[in-house]
Amino acid sequence: MIETLLAALVSGLVLGSLYALMASGLSVVWTTLGVFNFAHGALMMVGAFVAWTVSEAAGLGLLTGIAAGTLVAALLGVLIERLLVRPFYGHRSMLLITVMTTLAAMIILEKGAQIIWGARLKQLPRLIDGEVSILGATISAHEAVLVGLAPLILFAIWRFTLKTRTGRSLRAVGQNQNSAALIGIDVPVAFAIAFGLSAALAGLTGALLGSIRFITPVMGAEPLVKAMIVVIFGGLGSLGATAGAAYLIGLIEALLIVWLGLYWTPFVLFLMMIIVLVFRPNGIFGGKE
């Protein structure tokens, strides 16, 4: 029993790390623009495919592949902001319109990936071979890298938003766009930076995940849904709350898989999300209305 729980705990840590990276990207865009980017999962998929192309097809090595996947996803994120989000700034139905445009971007990217890379499953090699034992449970060394890397990346983003000139400008834009322009911040540029940063996180997550799961055009769909649950669960707007909720959801999911099985787990997770929305609409870590 204890061994099962420890295994679930470690599995939850791996899932939590993955969700934290995905959800923090969603959170950056939401807190800066007030937009929910439904193409976030597809950007993750692009990161994985580009990493595979550079690493395996071109033979330039995994680290170069991960860097390329991150960069291409970031550039695509900036492009999505420029073409599909920016034209609707200030529109009274901006939130609804951008739901549609980012959903369209998701479909375009997924179908585009199918045309470019085909339907055959692909997988990246692992960063490090071998296995690591944590609390008696065994995970691959690559997963251990993901577990170690995620908090470092989250800490770096937190420091970036808090201490750097650009990070502070993103926070200012997120709180008051008009006043941000008044103090000299180029608001559209801040939006593009937020989208680029968010997409880079998605691309990096995809490139890292490509060694654990198969790379397919729709590989981003499930992590996107889980990241949405995390963001709603933790409360929109706070990176710390998002990270905390990501690890909590990862752990709950791992325990539910052990106790209830794979099929009931999404049912319970969504039920929890609905309960949180009803009783704590600002999330379990967010303040009351």
Added chain:
Amino acid sequence: MSEPALSITGACKTFGGLKAVDDVSFRVNSGEIFGIAGPNGSGKSTLFNLMTGIPYGPSAGEVHFDGRRIDRWPAHRIARAGLCRTFQKDAEFPELSADETLQISAVYNGGQRRRDAADNVDKALTLVDFDPDRRTMRSDELSVYEKKQLMIASALVSNPSVLMLDEPASGLTKPEIEKLDALLIAVNRTGVTILLIEHVLSLLLSVSERLMVLNYGQILAEGDPQTVVKNPAVIEAYLGGRG
């Protein structure tokens, strides 16, 4: 005649069939406090909006600032050029402290280096008499008057040549309005030209060197404040017919 700090020519702003600002032209001299009054919905804030590009520019007409035409510039460029404004509402960035707000403003708007920015943040907060113990508090935890001080300081930290204040006295008590009166005079004495939209007539008449009254988006009267408020058309429109 010397070059005006601001010159607005034939400014119009239409929303569908509604003319919110209708062919408004005026000049603001360098170093003066220029008051703008008018009933609710007369176009005062719309005029500020189209002059600063937030959230829109004019439908027609020209705005010249410091000898340059700015009515097609993006808002952040206008602010960086030295034309700053405040809004009627409270804290600009609720989750940022006064220190953080001013540092961002100094760096982006003023183009200052971090060390210079820190000095200018101190100067601006001192000028508006902001309580030093409350500089690191979140803006949404400040009192109404402190939020007004912060808004003015965040504009001043970038060393603007023109400061546009939209109803800074709203929500203030009488003693606070008296403090604001002294503050505006002090800011003006540093060489900053001030445009002031205000409903509190006592403040407007106390500090303004010239006064313009708007009604239905058009200029009703402009000139010496004491003369303008005695204008029968202004009394009829703005004061509701009371003498």
